[in-house]
Amino acid sequence: MLPGNVMEIMASPSSLFSAYASFSGSMMLVRTMVNDIIPRPVQAYLWQAIRRLFKANPPVQEHLTLVVEEYFHGQNEIFDAAEIYLRSKIDANTDRLKISKSSDEGVLVSFAKDETILDTFDGVELKWKFVTVTTRRQRRVSYDEGEESQEQYFELSFDKKHKDKIIGSYVPFVIEKSSELKGKEKVLKMFTFGGYGRSWSSVDLQHPSTFDTLAMEPEQKKAVMNDLDRFLGRREFYKRVGRAWKRGYLLHGPPGTGKSSLVAAMANYLKFNVYDLQLSNIRSDSQLRELLLETGNSSILVIEDIDCSIDLPERSAPTQKDPRSELTLSGLLNFIDGLWSSCGDERIIVFTTNHVEKLDPALLRPGRMDMHIHMSYCMYHSFKLLAANYLGIPDTDDENHCHRRVFTEIKGLLAKTQVTPAEVAEELMKSEDPHVALDGLVKLLKQKKRETPADGKLETVEEIEDQLKEKVKIE
Known part of the structure; x- marks a missing residue:
């Protein structure tokens, strides 16, 4: 039970108001005295100390x-x-x-x-x-x-x-x-540049091509793989001789001979990311330089169809434009083997073209394109590999082979016909029955044989093989 005087105070609103007024007046007097006696910097320090002392919540992390x-x-x-x-x-x-x-x-x-x-x-x-x-x-x-x-x-x-x-x-x-x-x-990643963004965009590289499935002549395939292995193992050598750790490949040949598949096989073999660069999307040498500086190490830069992707002004040709506002051949060459080529390690540059004769000779000299790879028409060994991949027919020359007769006929037709591996693969995909698919290929080859080449000249298998020995050049 509360004392009587307390009950009276609680029961009287006028008493509560009087007490509140008295307290407020006292506080105002104290505040005035504090402001007059204690300097404001000291007041700020004291109030900050009081807040820290009585703060209920822990300090907020920064x-x-x-x-x-x-x-x-x-x-x-x-x-x-x-x-x-x-x-x-x-x-x-x-x-x-x-x-x-x-x-x-x-x-x-x-x-x-x-x-x-x-x-x-x-x-x-x-x-x-x-x-x-x-x-x-x-x-x-x-x-x-x-x-x-x-x-x-x-x-x-x-x-x-x-x-x-x-x-x-x-x-x-x-x-x-x-x-x-x-x-x-x-x-693995495939990087592309669309021309309007500020940098590369990427997707997962899911191309299944490997050197095991690539329709390519064995000697040529082995030469490429040995060159790649040799390049990877020579980091200290490049450093010692003062050269950028890079390698250039020129893939040339008719459309459909497997140039893009070879690039994918190289990427899967080395576990390198691929940067696909369309020169038609590049406006100037400075933009090309910025893009190439953004490429990562252990990567392959691919410039496809370089002969027709863009008209590069000659280095000696007079121009009225600001050189910084256009893409020039000298700018491209400076990246390939100039000072900018040393900005990065373990990089491979691949140019592809259908018409090597149209390229500027400056692009082809050693040190820029170190290895020239001629992707030829389909020959007998490439056909056998495609037949094994698409139809499950073992790669064998056994006389008891159930498809021995048609294989022999196809071998003779390939020696007298210009047909690409892509055309052969497309024909083999038309049926899962090996007999039907091979018969369709024979009809295609006979039709091709009756057609006259555009230049009136037909290369034989022996001539193509001789060209391969001369054109596969390893530095």
């Missing part, structure tokens, strides 16, 4: 966010390492994922847009976030919406006080861990 862009003066190795490392951190708490699958590999799981992954390192909590930004660039001439370009990056957030530990220890740990994971399974 977070730092590191942005890991996909490209930074070239392919960002930290971005690649983070992408591989974080795949191993995906667990049941991840809400959204992106999956893909190639024909010869398992399901690949990667991050969806704006997905976050939590990680810990030496007691420090970290949060990764995958961000994708899509921008649309308006074309100057037309009024359409233009083309889209995407930028991808990771955001790494943590308590700011651990900055030195994260940058000095955690980031190297991620790079080292990703190297271990990459050795177990590397997903």
Whole structure:
């Protein structure tokens, strides 16, 4: 039971109001005295100390966010390492994922847009976030919406006080861990440049071509593989002689002879990413230089149909334009073997053309295109490989072979006919019955034999084989 005077005070509103007025007046007097006696800087310090003393909640952590862009003066190795490392951190708490699958590999799981992954390192909590930004660039001439370009990056957030530990220890740990994971399974990438975006865009390279399935003459195939192996093992040699660690290949021959398949086979053999560059999308030498600086090490740069992709002004031809505003032959040559060619290691450059005679001789000299590979018409060995791949017919010359008769007929027709491996493969795909497919190929070859070549000249198998021995040049 409360005392009587307390009950009276509580029951009287006028008493409560009187007490409040008295307290307010006292506080105003104290405030005036404090302002007159204590300097304002001292007041601010005291109030800050009082707030810290009586604050109920713990202090809020100050977070730092590191942005890991996909490209930074070239392919960002930290971005690649983070992408591989974080795949191993995906667990049941991840809400959204992106999956893909190639024909010869398992399901690949990667991050969806704006997905976050939590990680810990030496007691420090970290949060990764995958961000994708899509921008649309308006074309100057037309009024359409233009083309889209995407930028991808990771955001790494943590308590700011651990900055030195994260940058000095955690980031190297991620790079080292990703190297271990990459050795177990590397997903090859195909990079393209559309002409309106600011950098390369990539997709998984899923081309199944290998040297085992490539319709190519054995001696020529072995020469290419030996040259690639020799190139990979000579890093110290290139450094010692003062040359950029790169190799140039010129693939030339009629359409359909397997030039693109050879590039894919090289990529799968070396485990190199591929950069497919269309010169028609390049506006100037400076843009070409910026793009090539963004290519990663251990990669293949492919420029297809270089003879007809763009008209490159001659180095000696007079021009009224600013050289910085156009793509020139000298700019391309400077990248191939000039000072800019040394910006990167373990790189392969591949030019393809259907008409080697149309190329400027400056592109063909040693040091630029080190190995010239003539992709010829289909010969008998290439046919047997295609028959084994498409029809499951063993590659054998046994006299008791059930298809011996038709094989012999095809061998004779190939010696007198110009037909590409692509045409042979297309004919073999028309039926799963080997007898039907081979009969169709015989009809095709007989039809080709009756046709007269455009130049009135037909090369024999012996002539083509002699050309291969001369044109497969290894430095």
